[in-house]
Amino acid sequence: MRLEDLIGNPHSVRVSKIHRENRSAVTVVFQINKPYFAFAPGQFLMVWVPGIDEVPMSISLWEPPSVGVTVLPIGEATESLASLQPNDWIGIRGPFGTSFTLESQKALVVGGGVGMAPLKPLIYSLRKRHSGVTVLIAAKNEHELVFWEEFSKHSDRELIVSAATEDGSIGFKGLATEATREILNSNEFDSLYTCGPELMMYNLLNMIKGFRMTFQASLERVMKCGCGICGTCALDPTGSLVCLDGPVYSGESLLKISEFGKYHRNEMGVKKRF
Numbered sequence: 001m002r003l004e005d006l007i008g009n010p011h012s013v014r015v016s017k018i019h020r021e022n023r024s025a026v027t028v029v030f031q032i033n034k035p036y037f038a039f040a041p042g043q044f045l046m047v048w049v050p051g052i053d054e055v056p057m058s059i060s061l062w063e064p065p066s067v068g069v070t071v072l073p074i075g076e077a078t079e080s081l082a083s084l085q086p087n088d089w090i091g092i093r094g095p096f097g098t099s100f101t102l103e104s105q106k107a108l109v110v111g112g113g114v115g116m117a118p119l120k121p122l123i124y125s126l127r128k129r130h131s132g133v134t135v136l137i138a139a140k141n142e143h144e145l146v147f148w149e150e151f152s153k154h155s156d157r158e159l160i161v162s163a164a165t166e167d168g169s170i171g172f173k174g175l176a177t178e179a180t181r182e183i184l185n186s187n188e189f190d191s192l193y194t195c196g197p198e199l200m201m202y203n204l205l206n207m208i209k210g211f212r213m214t215f216q217a218s219l220e221r222v223m224k225c226g227c228g229i230c231g232t233c234a235l236d237p238t239g240s241l242v243c244l245d246g247p248v249y250s251g252e253s254l255l256k257i258s259e260f261g262k263y264h265r266n267e268m269g270v271k272k273r274f
Ligand SMILES: Cc1cc2nc3c(=O)[nH]c(=O)nc-3n(C[C@H](O)[C@H](O)[C@H](O)COP(=O)(O)OP(=O)(O)OC[C@H]3O[C@@H](n4cnc5c(N)ncnc54)[C@H](O)[C@@H]3O)c2cc1C
Pocket: 044, 053, 055, 056, 057, 058, 059, 069, 070, 071, 072, 073, 074, 075, 076, 077, 078, 079, 114, 117, 118, 219, 220, 221, 222, 223, 247, 264, 266, 267
């Protein structure tokens, strides 16, 4: 294999637009004039901010030549990414990782916070295949909902969109899991797709055990190489690499991962409980 293919064909791209999604999250849009990679919903890029760091980011916009990532600033790299301006340069490698399987007639999609990022292209791809989609967008409060305005605008009989906020400022008052339980009590789905806080995804997986539906979740772990070389993102006890075997995992695979919903590792490899 060529080194470029292994490490994800590094490219410099120029930021073309910054779109504010809510009080803190922004979508950084850049141009890829001749798309040199194929993309499937759920895959991610390693995004390099010159002089700062390189971090994994889900692709939230795929309308070549416009490609975008949606960033929630929580530390040095994400803060630098979120404060970029049009015409700034960044580096990208990828796309990496597994993608969501699109076989579904009636899907429930649950996104918590910036976890909506990989779910946005998934939702549009499912609709393109004429699947019925119910989307639950969850956050602590209305100011932290991601893509709420965009999806509530497109809501119709086949794309049902609702919100859950912990403070009840909009939609269902309570946790995403509580809102999901209500939706499941009165509707039938063949699949559940999710991304967001790991405890939410863990509880959702346990919740659907009695239901006849498939489960796919996108995991976040600290990553360094993003392409299966360094071992930073290995999961206990199987050694599955999130950058290569994930970030999208099926429910069956997650049941074999003992650290799912329990702990992750920081940059030094030290275990941190959720
Ligand atoms: C496949 C994948 C896709 C991602 N997609 C997005 C996205 O679309 N939008 C977005 O805003 N973020 C996304 N992230 C998370 C993002 O990469 C991290 O928030 C970022 O690396 C933090 O870097 P920092 O320098 O800003 O913060 P740091 O200072 O490095 O970290 C701040 C805190 O967050 C913890 N942390 C850092 N990285 C991770 C991680 N990957 N998982 C869990 N905890 C972490 C650190 O231990 C520390 O406590 C994704 C992560 C992965 C693995």
